[in-house]
Amino acid sequence: xxxxxxLKFSYSTLKSRTEVFDSLSMMIPSGExxxxxxxxxxxxxxxxxxxxxxxxxDAGTIAVEGVDVTQxxxxxxxxxxxxxxxxxLPQLTLDRFVKVTAPFYPNYDEARFVDCCxxxxxxxAVRLDRMSMGQRKKAYLAFALACNTPVLLLDEPTNxxxxxxxxxxxxxxxxQVNDERTIVISTHAARDIENLVxxxxxxxxxxxxxNESIATLSTLFGVGVVPAGxxxxxxxxxxxxxxxxxxxxxxxxxxxDMEMMFNAATRSPREVAAVIANHSxx
Amino acid sequence: MTTxxxxxxxxxxxxxxxxxxxxxxLIFGVIIVALAAMxxxxxxxxxxxxxxxxxxxxxxxxxxxxxxGVANMSFCSLDRTTNRASLEMTLPLTSxxxxxxxxxxxxxxxxxxxxxxxxxxxxxxxxxxxEMFGLYLLVHPYVMVAYCWARRLKYAxxxxxxxxxxxxxxxxxxxxxxxxxTFGDWIHxxxxxxxxxxxxxxxxxxxxxxxxxxxxxxxxxFTTIMWALAxxxxxxxxxxxxxx
Numbered sequence: 001x002x003x004x005x006x007l008k009f010s011y012s013t014l015k016s017r018t019e020v021f022d023s024l025s026m027m028i029p030s031g032e033x034x035x036x037x038x039x040x041x042x043x044x045x046x047x048x049x050x051x052x053x054x055x056x057x058d059a060g061t062i063a064v065e066g067v068d069v070t071q072x073x074x075x076x077x078x079x080x081x082x083x084x085x086x087x088x089l090p091q092l093t094l095d096r097f098v099k100v101t102a103p104f105y106p107n108y109d110e111a112r113f114v115d116c117c118x119x120x121x122x123x124x125a126v127r128l129d130r131m132s133m134g135q136r137k138k139a140y141l142a143f144a145l146a147c148n149t150p151v152l153l154l155d156e157p158t159n160x161x162x163x164x165x166x167x168x169x170x171x172x173x174x175x176q177v178n179d180e181r182t183i184v185i186s187t188h189a190a191r192d193i194e195n196l197v198x199x200x201x202x203x204x205x206x207x208x209x210x211n212e213s214i215a216t217l218s219t220l221f222g223v224g225v226v227p228a229g230x231x232x233x234x235x236x237x238x239x240x241x242x243x244x245x246x247x248x249x250x251x252x253x254x255x256x257d258m259e260m261m262f263n264a265a266t267r268s269p270r271e272v273a274a275v276i277a278n279h280s281x282x
Numbered sequence: 283m284t285t286x287x288x289x290x291x292x293x294x295x296x297x298x299x300x301x302x303x304x305x306x307x308l309i310f311g312v313i314i315v316a317l318a319a320m321x322x323x324x325x326x327x328x329x330x331x332x333x334x335x336x337x338x339x340x341x342x343x344x345x346x347x348x349x350x351g352v353a354n355m356s357f358c359s360l361d362r363t364t365n366r367a368s369l370e371m372t373l374p375l376t377s378x379x380x381x382x383x384x385x386x387x388x389x390x391x392x393x394x395x396x397x398x399x400x401x402x403x404x405x406x407x408x409x410x411x412x413e414m415f416g417l418y419l420l421v422h423p424y425v426m427v428a429y430c431w432a433r434r435l436k437y438a439x440x441x442x443x444x445x446x447x448x449x450x451x452x453x454x455x456x457x458x459x460x461x462x463x464t465f466g467d468w469i470h471x472x473x474x475x476x477x478x479x480x481x482x483x484x485x486x487x488x489x490x491x492x493x494x495x496x497x498x499x500x501x502x503x504f505t506t507i508m509w510a511l512a513x514x515x516x517x518x519x520x521x522x523x524x525x526x
Contacts, residue, residue, distance in 0.1 A: 052372055073285070077374035084368040090301035100297040104290070104374045 002028040002051060002151065002182060007060035009043075009050060020046050022206045023060070028199065030065075030150070031179040032213075035193050036186040037262050038203035044186040045085065047203070048153045051184070052082040064151050078106060081149040083140060085156040089128035094139045097128055105147040113146035119168045134160040145172055152183045158192040170196050190258035200258065202265045209269040212276055214256050220275050221264070222248040223257045233271050234264035247275050286378045294375060294383050310395050313350065313448060348421060349447040350399070351392040352428045353440050377521050384426060384520055392425035393418045420505075423512030430519035 007024040010017050020043040028034050038044045049055045051062055053069035053076060062069045065079045090097060094117070102108040117124055120138040128136060137160050144152060158166045173183060173196060185193055200217060202210040226232045226244045235244030245264035248254060265272045299306075397418045432440060 049368070052368070054368060054371055072371075073376045074290075074374040077372050080372070082368055082372055087369055088366055089369075091304070092301060096300065100293070100300045101373075103293045 001030045001065060002184070003061075003063045004051075005061045007050065007062065008058040009046065009055065010058060019206055024208055025060075026201065026208055026211050028182060028184065028201075030182050031177070032198040033173060033177055033183045033185065033193075033196055034199045034201055035190070035197035035258060036184055036201045036203070037188075037190060037258070039205075039266070042203040042205055044203060045155050048082060048155050048184065048186055051151075052080060052153060054082075078104075079149055080151040080153065081105075081144050081147055082153040083137075083144050083155065083157060085159060087136075087140065089136055089140065091127060091129045093127050094122065094124040094143075098124075098143055101143070102147070105149065107148035109146050109148055112148070113142055116142035116145050116172060119172065120165055134162060134165070137161060138165055141169065145176060148176075148181075150181055152181070154183065154185045156187055156189075157185060158187065158189050166192055190262060194256070194258050197258075200261065202262055204266055204269065210261075210265040210272060210276075215253075216276070216279065217261060218253040218256050220248055220279055221261065221272075222246045222254045223260050224254060232264075233268040234260065236260075236263075247271075285376050286382070290375055291379050291382045291386075294373070294379065295386060298383065298387065306391060306395075309350075309444075310391075310399070314399055348392060348396050348418070348425055349443060351388075351396045352425060352432055353444040353447060355387060355391050355429050355433070377517075381517050381520055384429065384516070388426045388429050389422060392429065393422050423509045423516065426516035427512050427519070430516045 004024060004026045007021050008019075009021045010019040012018075024047075036044050036047065046055065050057055051064060051069065053062075053072040056070070064076060067076045067079065069076060092100075098113060102110075102113075117139070120142055122135060122138050122142060124139075126135075128139060131139065137157070141154075141157060144154075157169060161169065170192070173185075177183070177198075185197065187193060197214060199213050200210060201208060221233075222230075223245050224243060225238075225241045226235055226246060230246045232242075232244030232246045235242050237243075243260065245257075245260050397415055432443075
């Protein structure tokens with residue numbers, strides 16, 4: 001579980017101060033895959049770095065699996081792993097790198113690592129610094145998945161991956177979900193995680209506009225070709241007609257389109273929040 | 283979870299040297315081989331200079347070798363760049379364990395290896411080794427402080443320092459006179475008798491030098507306080523592990 005309370009964070013320089021979060025509070029239950037969406041600069045990567053204890057909040061608290069992230073000791077980092085969007089790896093083969101790094105993670109599973117490498121088609125005997133960016137990402141993702149930490153933070157994990165690798169990653173993430181594992185995926189490629197996530201979190205500048213389960217959103221909102229006479233929260237033209245997001249009537253579930261839901265939540269945040277709040281009261 | 287595990291320190295040490303062993307060996311190896319070769323090729327002139335300016339020359343070699351050690355360690359700092367820092371800073375290690383590793387690494391790369399470099403330089407005068415080793419141990423806490431500050435400096439800055447120290451070191455093998463204008467006058471504290479090495483400098487330096495005399499216990503107290511302060515500063519600086 002990840003619990004954030006009254007989080008405030010800003011980037012400061014000598015000349016200016018850029019506020020990123022102002023009293024952000026949210027709770028991510030265990031056992032969920034969370035999609036974290038937001039425009040450029042809204043703080044998705046910053047939020048992941050804050051969760052990982054790599055940045056100091058100006059105010060507020062973040063606890064991961066009950067551990068305050070400011071502690072940053074073994075209790076936190078045996079429970080949490082982050083795969084940044086960009087990273088460099090040492091001049092070692094993947095096998096050698098894993099050999100010297102895996103001992104730090106008590107739940108590391110060698111069989112899973114070999115399986116992930118096989119599905120990603122990663123050659124473990126090649127030096128990491130000689131791999132392309134996509135290959136390095138696959139290599140480190142395979143290692144991260146094999147470490148079996150209760151919390152896994154992925155920042156743009158599909159960025160740089162080829163199509164087969166994206167499909168393999170989706171399958172592996174789906175296989176690894178259990179009641180005790182939480183995976184947070186920050187991405188712009190909403191379609192890559194569409195059928196994968198259990199919860200959607202959407203950030204706007206300085207605030208969070210949506211934090212709700214996909215199951216609830218699918219019940220509360222209709223997504224698709226807008227029925228006649230219905231006023232959509234968001235709409236866009238398509239060859240099939242006007243597609244959009246509207247407030248659903250009845251209990252029928254709609255197939256969630258994350259990009260459409262993102263547009264609805266960012267263009268009509270008050271209306272979306274009101275629908276969710278009314279549902280919560282019931 | 284324990285707050286300190288020797289096993290994790292050993293694992294971290296193994297990881298660090300697996301990733302950077304080649305880089306350390308390359309830079310230090312080149313310097314040691316070059317100095318040893320120079321000592322062999324020009325040993326007569328080398329020994330002549332030692333007899334006249336030996337102690338000053340050795341001090342210069344000490345300083346340059348240690349600076350080289352710190353610069354080299356800085357290049358090999360696992361959290362140097364943002365791209366590596368996220369992975370390095372989230373390794374399951376406590377602050378005490380990271381400190382123990384830095385203590386060990388600076389002892390090896392900032393003291394032992396520079397000592398080996400100076401032995402290669404003083405190829406024909408290695409009987410001074412025990413006294414010189416004491417000098418290197420004296421600066422170890424300051425080496426730690428320097429590393430903890432330098433480990434995230436820009437590559438260009440560290441590279442310039444490395445180039446300066448390496449060049450000065452190599453030039454010192456030819457002529458110690460290169461170093462004198464760099465340091466100028468000295469303010470000289472008499473140190474405990476165990477570091478008589480420093481005291482022998484006094485008659486050899488310029489008359490403008492200022493010398494302070496303290497009782498023996500004060501000298502040791504001063505040295506001990508400075509050591510403790512330096513080790514503490516290094517610890518708190520090392521705890522500052524943030525991306526920004």
